[in-house]
Amino acid sequence: MNYNPIKETKQDDKEEVIRLNLPLTDRQRSSLQAGQMVYLTGTLYTARDQAHLRMLQEIREGKELPIPLSEAGIYYCGPTPARPGNLVGSIGPTTSSRMDKMTVPLLEKGLKLMIGKGKRSPEVVKAIAEQKALYLSAIGGAGALYAGCITAMEPVAYEDLMAEAVYRIEVKDFPAVVSVDSSGNTIF
Amino acid sequence: MRIINTDLIRGKVKELCLELAYKMSDDLKASLERGRSQECTYLGRQVLAMLLENGERAEEQQIPLCQDTGMVFVYLELGQDVHLEGPFVGDAVNQGVREAYEEGYLRKSMVDPITRANTKDNTPAQIQIEMVPGDGARLSVLLKGFGSENMGRVRMLTPSAGVEGIVDFVLDTVREAGGNPCPPLVVGIGIGGSMDKSAAMAKKALFRPLGERSPDPFLKELENRLLREINETHVGPMGFGGEITGLEVFIEKFPTHLAGLPVAVNLNCHSLRRKTIEL
Numbered sequence: 001m002n003y004n005p006i007k008e009t010k011q012d013d014k015e016e017v018i019r020l021n022l023p024l025t026d027r028q029r030s031s032l033q034a035g036q037m038v039y040l041t042g043t044l045y046t047a048r049d050q051a052h053l054r055m056l057q058e059i060r061e062g063k064e065l066p067i068p069l070s071e072a073g074i075y076y077c078g079p080t081p082a083r084p085g086n087l088v089g090s091i092g093p094t095t096s097s098r099m100d101k102m103t104v105p106l107l108e109k110g111l112k113l114m115i116g117k118g119k120r121s122p123e124v125v126k127a128i129a130e131q132k133a134l135y136l137s138a139i140g141g142a143g144a145l146y147a148g149c150i151t152a153m154e155p156v157a158y159e160d161l162m163a164e165a166v167y168r169i170e171v172k173d174f175p176a177v178v179s180v181d182s183s184g185n186t187i188f
Numbered sequence: 189m190r191i192i193n194t195d196l197i198r199g200k201v202k203e204l205c206l207e208l209a210y211k212m213s214d215d216l217k218a219s220l221e222r223g224r225s226q227e228c229t230y231l232g233r234q235v236l237a238m239l240l241e242n243g244e245r246a247e248e249q250q251i252p253l254c255q256d257t258g259m260v261f262v263y264l265e266l267g268q269d270v271h272l273e274g275p276f277v278g279d280a281v282n283q284g285v286r287e288a289y290e291e292g293y294l295r296k297s298m299v300d301p302i303t304r305a306n307t308k309d310n311t312p313a314q315i316q317i318e319m320v321p322g323d324g325a326r327l328s329v330l331l332k333g334f335g336s337e338n339m340g341r342v343r344m345l346t347p348s349a350g351v352e353g354i355v356d357f358v359l360d361t362v363r364e365a366g367g368n369p370c371p372p373l374v375v376g377i378g379i380g381g382s383m384d385k386s387a388a389m390a391k392k393a394l395f396r397p398l399g400e401r402s403p404d405p406f407l408k409e410l411e412n413r414l415l416r417e418i419n420e421t422h423v424g425p426m427g428f429g430g431e432i433t434g435l436e437v438f439i440e441k442f443p444t445h446l447a448g449l450p451v452a453v454n455l456n457c458h459s460l461r462r463k464t465i466e467l
């Protein structure tokens with residue numbers, strides 16, 4: 001961990017806010033560094049354990065995936081049901097390491113952006129650097145706050161999985177922290 | 189003799205599940221605020237500020253604090269002079285859970301361990317009933333998310349490992365868990381008893397009000413030391429590095445066998461959702 005309390009103390013809370021539109025360009029991805037906080041606006045897709053299993057199965061069978069991997073950012077989450085009249089319930093990130101064993105094939109197929117919480121395996125970090133991709137952490141346990149960042153949500157695949165189905169979501173000013181950058185540097 | 193209808197228990201379990209899912213407790217709020225004022229990293233302060241804002245929004249808009257609305261633990265301490273009437277108490281508790289998770293739009297996370305088939309109503313709760321003297325009745329409910337539950341550990345240390353062995357084990361557990369259990373953490377520790385007893389004490393310890401220390405002078409010192417050393421790991425809020433990794437350490441102990449030293453560590457995320465009431 002690159003933690004230096006003395007250096008850190010000098011930073012103030014007026015640090016420049018980095019706002020980005022999705023999908024990120026190659027150049028934007030390579031300019032971001034581990035430890036930076038960013039606010040994302042655009043399209044993301046939700047997927048967690050069961051959706052990953054199914055996507056891998058489809059890759060093995062040579063089928064087309066339900067989401068356009070190269071532009072898709074995947075958000076690892078499983079929201080609570082929405083109240084009637086609300087778009088979405090609580091929607092914070094889930095632990096990313098559970099997806100580690102299923103991530104490299106997706107990166108090889110063009111996935112460039114993942115958002116979750118907690119560290120990634122060395123294999124995933126290596127593949128992120130090779131593919132010039134990016135892994136961001138959302139703030140775990142801030143599900144009500146993230147609900148306020150979602151402006152649209154619709155299921156796109158595996159609806160039988162309910163909370164674990166793949167949804168297309170539109171986000172606005174979605175806060176996240178660069179945790180593995182495109183050179184393979186990590187914040188953890 | 190005092191008579192309690194189990195329908196009262198059903199209603200209270202439901203009420204507590206709903207309150208805990210949406211409302212950050214006052215002691216937790218104060219603790220996070222204190223953490224924010226002490227944190228000296230930019231990211232750490234941002235995280236703590238967002239968690240406090242999350243608490244406000246959750247309560248205002250009745251959106252669960254965290255999407256992992258947890259596995260439900262229910263502890264019932266029943267006076268020996270209390271007589272329960274009405275439906276079986278286990279069914280009453282589960283009915284309360286069922287109603288809360290359905291009517292409150294909470295996430296149903298309970299599945300069969302092998303087939304992974306969802307039970308669809310977040311039951312069964314884990315229920316523990318303990319008999320105590322008198323005619324009082326006390327109900328405690330904990331909603332436990334699994335990001336943090338997955339990072340808990342039990343170890344059967346050898347007696348010679350002593351206090352230093354316990355300290356190392358706790359610190360290793362916190363370090364290895366990193367950002368996964370959503371720090372800053374509330375750490376429950378059970379020392380002694382047996383494998384299962386230590387784990388039960390570690391979980392029950394999470395109910396202690398934040399800021400309170402063990403009445404045992406030695407454990408009190410050990411709690412202070414562990415909290416300090418946990419913060420010195422610099423795992424930091426959400427594992428991003430920083431000063432505030434732990435909010436509290438609570439230790440319970442119980443006599444053990446001369447050949448053993450069981451220690452359990454239960455990590456709870458910042459989303460500590462638990463409450464105790466008297467019935």
Ligand code: SF4
Nearest residue numbers: 141254333335370457
């Ligand atoms: S560890 Fe706690 S705060 Fe984090 S996602 Fe799980 S329940 Fe929520």
